[in-house]
Amino acid sequence: MNSLELCAGAGGQAQGLERSGFQHEALVEIDAAACNTLRFNRPQWNVIEGDLSLFDASPFRGVDLVAGGVPCPPFSKAGKQLGSEDARDLFPQAIRVVDETRPQAVMLENVRGLLDAVFVDYRQKIAKQLQAMGYWTDWHLFNAADFGVSQLRPRVVFVALRQDVAEHFHWPVPSMKLPPTVGQLLHDLMRANGWQGADAWRDLANDIAPTLVGGSKKHGGPDLGPTRSRQAWSALSVDGRGLADEAPSADFVGQPRLTVRMCARIQGFPDDWHFVGKKTPSYRQVGNAFPPPVAHAVSAGIALAIQKAAAVRLFRKAA
Secondary structure (H helix, E strand, O other): OEEEEOOOOHHHHHHHHHHHOOEEEEEEOOHHHHHHHHHHHHOOOEEEEOOOHHOOOOOHOOOEEEEEOOOOOOOOOOOOOHHHHHHOOHHHHHHHHHHHHOOEEEEEEEEEEHOOHHHHHHHHHHHHHHHHEOOOOOOOOEHHHOOOOOOOOEEEEEEEEEHHHHOOOOOOOOOOOOOOHHHHHHHHHOOOOOOOHHHHHHHHOOOEEEEOOOOOOOOOOOOOOOHHHHHHHHHHHOOOOOOOOOOOOOOOOOOOOOHHHHHHHHOOOOOOOOOOOOHHHHHHHHHHOOOOOHHHHHHHHHHHHHHHHHHHHHHHOOO
């Protein structure tokens, strides 16, 4: 199975697809730092750096899956929720790519705000456009914590499946196992420089993290979000006013700040995934990512449905 990914970012969704058995035909991303991250970690991937609106998808016609994480500001509660009136709305471009490629499946993720009542007409319009191409469509709200991610991160996933594939598709079932707390997850990273307070901090950071906020280039330096988010981090004994370059020193006193690597682990990235760039662009790549475990859970169901549909076609042909 192969895939074409749109707005690939730093590779959160791409990793999930990879774990589900999809081979990447191409990954389209406009941010230079994110493209460098993709190339560094997977030199063999075909990373296309540029504006999605200028991307010609016709050479990829027949790809099995079109996936992506189109920009969320048009639907985020943190913004003005302008939807189709927002210049950053790339859902129309994603629909165009689907029309040009006619894949067996489509998987697009976004923020929870997209399910708000104000966007009901917008969602129906998207669904009708895909249904007119012969796809079955559905929307589903997930929380990353239900798939082992130590973070309260709701995400909406939209799927469109060819009718023969849709017959075999099931949304993933949340795990009954609780994810580790922030303290349990990051204890080894916090004590990397011999911090004497690491054990006590682990016991204080006794819950999962609030949502990591990547922000935009219009925002200032790296921090863990607005006042409400910083208060939630403070309750976990984390200073959310900025990020640290390294773990606390042996004699550090107070609430520690997270490093980019710590944030990446909270987001569900493996420790060997390297983010290219200085602290601010690296953190934005992490904060704006689709958690790999969630992407894997959904795409694994799509992969299985594609495989079952193929088996049915082979059986009928043999008969």
